[in-house]
Amino acid sequence: KAGVTQTPRYLIKTRGQQVTLSCSPISGHRSVSWYQQTPGQGLQFLFEYFSETQRNKGNFPGRFSGRQFSNSRSEMNVSTLELGDSALYLCASSSQLVYSYNEQFFGPGTRLTVL
């Protein structure tokens, strides 16, 4: 069974631009969560989608948004990029409805660099 895939793996953008990252969950998984990882702030939860609905949201500004499609694939978008948005963006998928962290599988991440 294929794991969680994220595209692209690396991305370079400039301040003010917007970016869209993609995540394909493990087949059959309906929950997709997004995380931001930086050396300074560590790993922070962005949001979680289940069956195309945002079920949970972290404390990030409205520039960060996401969506999930009927095939469970998810995208996250960051508008008006800032230097501080440079980070590794991780996606994780799970098949469970709730409290599924022990069955949550992470992708390799997308490394975003904002210049």
Add this chain to the structure above:
Amino acid sequence: GESVGLHLPTLSVQEGDNSIINCAYSNSASDYFIWYKQESGKGPQFIIDIRSNMDKRQGQRVTVLLNKTVKHLSLQIAATQPGDSAVYFCAEIIIQGAQKLVFGQGTRLTINP
């Protein structure tokens, strides 16, 4: 405010020795704790979890201890192997309506041959 932190940013141990990685948390309302392992170039991997009504849980070569009195969590890895080299971080989950997930900064574990 809520925070999860780690006592040491780096830890070096000899192969075969036991490792202990520590984590302090500040929210007594946390319901659930997880330890993750993250190898270079990969996403985090779930290692072991523990609920707040437990004080110890064992897995394969790993043990998690929870001391709610001092709000301290530790991960013990027995007989460390080269493959244990990674960044380890803890996370706490607060279940109050919507779940809130707070991660620690991470400890880099290096295994010396």
